[in-house]
Amino acid sequence: MDFDLQPTLHGHLIDVHPLQPGDFESLFAAASDPLIWEQHPERDRYKREVFQKFFDTAMECKGAFAVIDRKSGRVIGSSRYCHLDLVKREVEIGWTFLERAYWGGIYNAELKKLMIDHAFRFLDRVVFVVGADNVRSQKALQKIGARIIGKKESQGVTGNLIPSIVFAVDAVDDR
Numbered sequence: 001m002d003f004d005l006q007p008t009l010h011g012h013l014i015d016v017h018p019l020q021p022g023d024f025e026s027l028f029a030a031a032s033d034p035l036i037w038e039q040h041p042e043r044d045r046y047k048r049e050v051f052q053k054f055f056d057t058a059m060e061c062k063g064a065f066a067v068i069d070r071k072s073g074r075v076i077g078s079s080r081y082c083h084l085d086l087v088k089r090e091v092e093i094g095w096t097f098l099e100r101a102y103w104g105g106i107y108n109a110e111l112k113k114l115m116i117d118h119a120f121r122f123l124d125r126v127v128f129v130v131g132a133d134n135v136r137s138q139k140a141l142q143k144i145g146a147r148i149i150g151k152k153e154s155q156g157v158t159g160n161l162i163p164s165i166v167f168a169v170d171a172v173d174d175r
Contacts, residue, residue, distance in 0.1 A: 147168060
């Protein structure tokens with residue numbers, strides 16, 4: 001069975017569906033708060049022209065999602081699978097953001113659980129690459145049991161190199 005980079009996933013709090021071109025306006029509305037991006041290496045992603053680049057790369061990767069609050073039916077954020085490596089049997093989950101009203105752990109934890117559980121149906125490892133200064137995202141990953149496995153420089157949407165920390169969760173980990 002092949003790994004599906006864009007399944008539709010259902011949780012108690014959220015639904016996750018493949019990102020579509022028509023999701024731009026609702027996703028931009030969710031992303032337009034500057035405080036969402038304050039620890040991110042690309043801090044101006046709340047601006048329409050910068051977010052458009054983010055959205056375009058999400059569509060191009062063919063692994064991006066819109067995150068929907070089940071109660072309100074609104075788009076509240078996004079995440080994606082990328083860098084699928086069938087030889088290493090791993091995939092990266094990243095580029096995740098949620099509206100601030102959904103911060104605090106339970107929505108992000110459910111999103112990551114849905115995506116990790118799906119990945120582990122096919123693969124052995126999920127990796128996360130987080131900007132070195134993005135302490136909030138690092139703590140969120142530690143809450144779900146991810147562990148640091150290294151450092152690297154990642155290329156941002158605008159082509160800049162971003163010092164990053166690499167986290168992983170393995171299928172054999174006790175989450």
